[in-house]
Amino acid sequence: xxxxxxxxxxxxxxxxxxxxxxxxxxxxxxxxxxxxxxxxxxxxxxxxxxxxxxxxxxxxxxxxxxxxxxxxxxxxxxxxxxxxxxxxxxxxxxxxxxxxxxxxxxxxxxxxxxxxxxxxxxxxxxxxxxxxxxxxxxxxxxxxxxxxxxxxxxxxxxxxxxxxxxxxxxxxxxxxxxxxxxxxxxxxxxxxxxxxxxxxxxxxxxxxxxxxxxxxxxxxxxxxxxxxxxxxxxxxxxxxxx
Amino acid sequence: xxxxxxxxxxxxxxxxxxxxxxxxxxxxxxxxxxxxxxxxxxxxxxxxxxxxxxxxxxxxxxxxxxxxxxxxxxxxxxxxxxxxxxxxxxxxxxxxxxxxxxxxxxxxxxxxxxxxxxxxxxxxxxxxxxxxxxxxxxxxxxxxxxxxxxxxxxxxxxxxxxxxxxxxxxxxxxxxxxxxxxxxxxxxxxxxxxxxxxxxxxxxxxxxxxxxxxxxxxxxxxxxxxxxxxxxxxxxxxxxxx
DNA sequence: CGCTGGTTTGAAGGTCGTCAAGAAGGGTGG
DNA sequence: CCACCCTTCTTGACGACCTTCAAACCAGCG
Numbered sequence: 001x002x003x004x005x006x007x008x009x010x011x012x013x014x015x016x017x018x019x020x021x022x023x024x025x026x027x028x029x030x031x032x033x034x035x036x037x038x039x040x041x042x043x044x045x046x047x048x049x050x051x052x053x054x055x056x057x058x059x060x061x062x063x064x065x066x067x068x069x070x071x072x073x074x075x076x077x078x079x080x081x082x083x084x085x086x087x088x089x090x091x092x093x094x095x096x097x098x099x100x101x102x103x104x105x106x107x108x109x110x111x112x113x114x115x116x117x118x119x120x121x122x123x124x125x126x127x128x129x130x131x132x133x134x135x136x137x138x139x140x141x142x143x144x145x146x147x148x149x150x151x152x153x154x155x156x157x158x159x160x161x162x163x164x165x166x167x168x169x170x171x172x173x174x175x176x177x178x179x180x181x182x183x184x185x186x187x188x189x190x191x192x193x194x195x196x197x198x199x200x201x202x203x204x205x206x207x208x209x210x211x212x213x214x215x216x217x218x219x220x221x222x223x224x225x226x227x228x229x230x231x232x233x234x235x236x237x238x239x240x241x242x
Numbered sequence: 243x244x245x246x247x248x249x250x251x252x253x254x255x256x257x258x259x260x261x262x263x264x265x266x267x268x269x270x271x272x273x274x275x276x277x278x279x280x281x282x283x284x285x286x287x288x289x290x291x292x293x294x295x296x297x298x299x300x301x302x303x304x305x306x307x308x309x310x311x312x313x314x315x316x317x318x319x320x321x322x323x324x325x326x327x328x329x330x331x332x333x334x335x336x337x338x339x340x341x342x343x344x345x346x347x348x349x350x351x352x353x354x355x356x357x358x359x360x361x362x363x364x365x366x367x368x369x370x371x372x373x374x375x376x377x378x379x380x381x382x383x384x385x386x387x388x389x390x391x392x393x394x395x396x397x398x399x400x401x402x403x404x405x406x407x408x409x410x411x412x413x414x415x416x417x418x419x420x421x422x423x424x425x426x427x428x429x430x431x432x433x434x435x436x437x438x439x440x441x442x443x444x445x446x447x448x449x450x451x452x453x454x455x456x457x458x459x460x461x462x463x464x465x466x467x468x469x470x471x472x473x474x475x476x477x478x479x480x481x482x483x484x
Numbered sequence: 485c486g487c488t489g490g491t492t493t494g495a496a497g498g499t500c501g502t503c504a505a506g507a508a509g510g511g512t513g514g
Numbered sequence: 515c516c517a518c519c520c521t522t523c524t525t526g527a528c529g530a531c532c533t534t535c536a537a538a539c540c541a542g543c544g
Contacts, residue, residue, distance in 0.1 A: 064385050067471045072388040089371045094378050121359045129331045136336050145387040146314040146432030190388030229309045
């Protein structure tokens, strides 16, 4: 079992313990790996022949384009996350998927998912749980857009993303590698890139964080959390139900 | 089989045909019905002992409260929708659920869901599909908040909701009963109630729609769709995969 | 009739977007 | 190593959009 095969297993076993058979099914699910350059489309909205990706390495995002050309990023995926699980059962994809950094992904089809549901109900339950966790993040993102101002929004996003990265060992409380452009942040946060820039300056001047050259340094996490009114409850969904 | 028992069956059989056994399991799932007055909390964020509701009658909503008292409505549920399916596998609920009108709901627990996944994989797949459809609506809502202005946002929301209501026979192209307060709309759309009021006036003055006394009349659906840049692709997820 | 919840309107101000232009990097090729 | 590109970042000025505050209005209901 190589690293590629274990990343999904590691994620799903946070929820329930899985048997060797069940783990084997996850291995097969991740048998084929493909690599992509940074900033390429892995899938476009409206495409059929659905595949669900499992992100093995790198960062990616799901987004939608509006008729007027604006882009809204739905969420960012980090290693271990599904990409497009939501629409794997749909006839056509309801969103696009793009890499942010160079990425390596495995993929599976709706049919393979059906087989898992049929043969490995415990794995199916774990996938349902994982889907629920990802939706909880999308929901908090929605709250972020609807009811927080730009300062709170940026702060909240950067904390949340750090928490998620910490789970897979890619961040610490002091910061993390953060190759987003300000336009990425803007399209995720419903702001203009220029305003994101202003907000980042403000956060820097308040001695809360510094984001420069793809690296985020967090100077004052409690202060940042206070600005963001951050509560990590929605991320901390119990791994093992009683 | 009374109406209460069929509403979920009607929804899930849009996706795959179900056997009598499988339909029976859905009946049992909806055996207990409870009623609630309008504007009461069915569940609060942070509560444990998760139940997932199936809305049999009336309207409800999922929302989150921020520390500063602001409310963001995640989505509205109409008859046939799940309420809180996302967090039924979680230790505690990540959101609150409230009735908008008087409602009747049935409910099931995470354990019952497990049993279905074990014994009725086809039903499990259909539930996964339904969950995906509901998430697609939340995602479009997120796009709405992030990248549309108030006018587009209100127009888009009212069209989308009408489309959803039409599926269950509660709306026509001419309009629908719409017991939302302007504050409900504001909390869903990330606006102030006062601004929602102004936008509604604008839509009225443009001869697009009239919303008054709980009733929405749509005067010019194409015009409204143009304002909203509405595309119904995300709602129209193929019922029967090949 | 008066209360209550919801709607409507105006005025003032703040947040955020747009436009325009320049600076700072990072990569490429001479 | 330098010149030149391109992408990304940065800053200022201005205005649009939306919020807030305050007050009046309206409909339903005890």
